Amino acid sequence: MTFTWKFSCISALLFLSCNTGNLNLVADIPNHLKEVSAVETFEDSDIFWVIEDSGKGDRNYVYGIDTNGSIQSRLLILNSKNKDWEDLTTDKKGNLYIGDFGNNTKKRKKFTIYKVPNIIEAKVETTAEAITFTLPKELDAHDFEAFIEHNNAFYIFSKDKKSGYVIKVPNTKGAHEAEFMTHFKLSGKDKRITSADISTDGKTLALLFRDRAVLLSDFYNDDFFSGHLKTIDFNHDSQKEGICFKNNETLIITDERYGDSGGNIYSISFKN
Numbered sequence: 366m367t368f369t370w371k372f373s374c375i376s377a378l379l380f381l382s383c384n385t386g387n388l389n390l391v392a393d394i395p396n397h398l399k400e401v402s403a404v405e406t407f408e409d410s411d412i413f414w415v416i417e418d419s420g421k422g423d424r425n426y427v428y429g430i431d432t433n434g435s436i437q438s439r440l441l442i443l444n445s446k447n448k449d450w451e452d453l454t455t456d457k458k459g460n461l462y463i464g465d466f467g468n469n470t471k472k473r474k475k476f477t478i479y480k481v482p483n484i485i486e487a488k489v490e491t492t493a494e495a496i497t498f499t500l501p502k503e504l505d506a507h508d509f510e511a512f513i514e515h516n517n518a519f520y521i522f523s524k525d526k527k528s529g530y531v532i533k534v535p536n537t538k539g540a541h542e543a544e545f546m547t548h549f550k551l552s553g554k555d556k557r558i559t560s561a562d563i564s565t566d567g568k569t570l571a572l573l574f575r576d577r578a579v580l581l582s583d584f585y586n587d588d589f590f591s592g593h594l595k596t597i598d599f600n601h602d603s604q605k606e607g608i609c610f611k612n613n614e615t616l617i618i619t620d621e622r623y624g625d626s627g628g629n630i631y632s633i634s635f636k637n
Contacts, residue, residue: 386601388618388631392434396628402510403560404607404619404630405453405461407485412437413617413630414461414484415607419449427461427484430630441490445479451510452560453607454519456536459483463493464512466521471506475499478512478519478534498534498541510606511561513570515587520546522572524557531589549590551579560608562616571616573608576601578616580635597635603627 394401394415402418412429425447429438442463449467456462461484466476479493496519500506507523507530517536521543523529528550532543550556553574560573570581570589576599583592597616599605603626607619615634622628 384601385629385631386599387597388599388601388633391617391630391632392430392432394430394434394619394622394628394630395436396622398428399622399628401619401621401628402451402606403453403464404617405455405562405609406611406617407455407459408565408612410485412485413619414453415619416450416453416463417447418451418467419447424450427463427481434630438487439489440481440484440487442479442481442493443490444492444495445477448473448477452512453609454512454514454562456514457565459485462512462514462519464509464519464521466509466512468506468508471508473506476509480536480538494538496534496536496538496541498543501532501543501545504530504532504545511558511572513561513563515563515567518587520561520587520589522558522561524559526556528556529558533587546587547590551594553577553579553596559604559606562609564610564613566613569610569613571608571610573605573618575603575605578608578618578633595635597633599633 400417401415405414417424425442425445427440451467452464454462461481463479478496481493510524512521519534530548531546555575572579578597580595581589603620605620609617618631620627
C-alpha cells in the first residue's frame with residue numbers, strides 16, 4: 366500500500382511553522398495530549414496509536430490518531446494502571462504492548478508490560494494481559510523508556526547519560542526476572558534513549574534520541590549491536606518521545622508539546 370501524507374508544509378502553515386528540519390510534518394497531536402510518550406502503527410493502517418506518561422493522575426487510555434490529527438479512538442484499558450507508561454510496541458499477530466517501566470526515581474522494583482489484543486477492533490474499552498518483571502539481581506536500578514518485541518521476547522533498553530544496557534523478558538503472561546543481555550555505548554551528545562522499534566521484517570532496529578535516530582541492521586539473532594550502525598540526524602530540536610516504523614523505509618516520530626512548539630507527528634525516510 367502506498368502511504369500518502371495528507372499534510373504538506375504549505376497546509377501545515379495554518380497551525381505550525383515549517384521549520385521541522387529533516388522531519389516531514391504529518392499531523393498535529395490534539396492540544397490536550399501534552400505528554401505523548403510513544404507511538405505505534407500497524408501495517409496498512411493510517412492510524413497512529415499513542416499514550417501519555419503518568420503526568421497528572423492515572424491516564425490509562427490509548428488514543429488512535431489519524432493523519433488529520435483527529436482522535437478516532439479513545440480506548441480505556443480497564444485492568445491497568447498508568448504508573449509510568451513510556452513506550453509502545455507491536456507483534457506480528459496484531460497485539461499492542463504498553464511498557465509501564467519508567468523509573469526516574471530509580472526506586473521501582475517491579476515493572477509491567479500490558480498486552481492489548483485486537484486493539485483495532487476494540488471500541489471504547491478493553492482488558493489487557495499483564496506481564497511483570499523484576500531486574501536481574503546483578504543490575505542496579507535504571508530508568509527505561511524504550512522496548513521492542515522480537516521473536517516472542519521483549520528487549521528493553523535503559524535510558525542513561527553515558528552507557529546503557531539491554532535486558533530481555535519473555536513474552537509470556539506471568540511474573541519474570543529479566544535476563545541481562547549486553548552493555549552498550551553509542552556516540553553523540555545526547556545518549557538517552559527515549560523509544561525504540563523494530564521493522565516488520567525484523568532486520569532493522571531503531572533507537573530514538575532527542576536529535577537523531579540510530580538504526581542497527583545486519584545483526585545476528587538478538588545481538589543488535591553486532592551489525593551495521595547508521596545515524597539519521599533530524600536537524601530539529603525538541604523532546605522526541607516516540608518512534609515506530611511505518612514501513613521498511615519510513616520512520617514515524619512524535620515529540621512532547623512544550624508551550625507553542627512540539628506536540629506533532631513527523632515522518633522521515635531512510636534507506637539502509
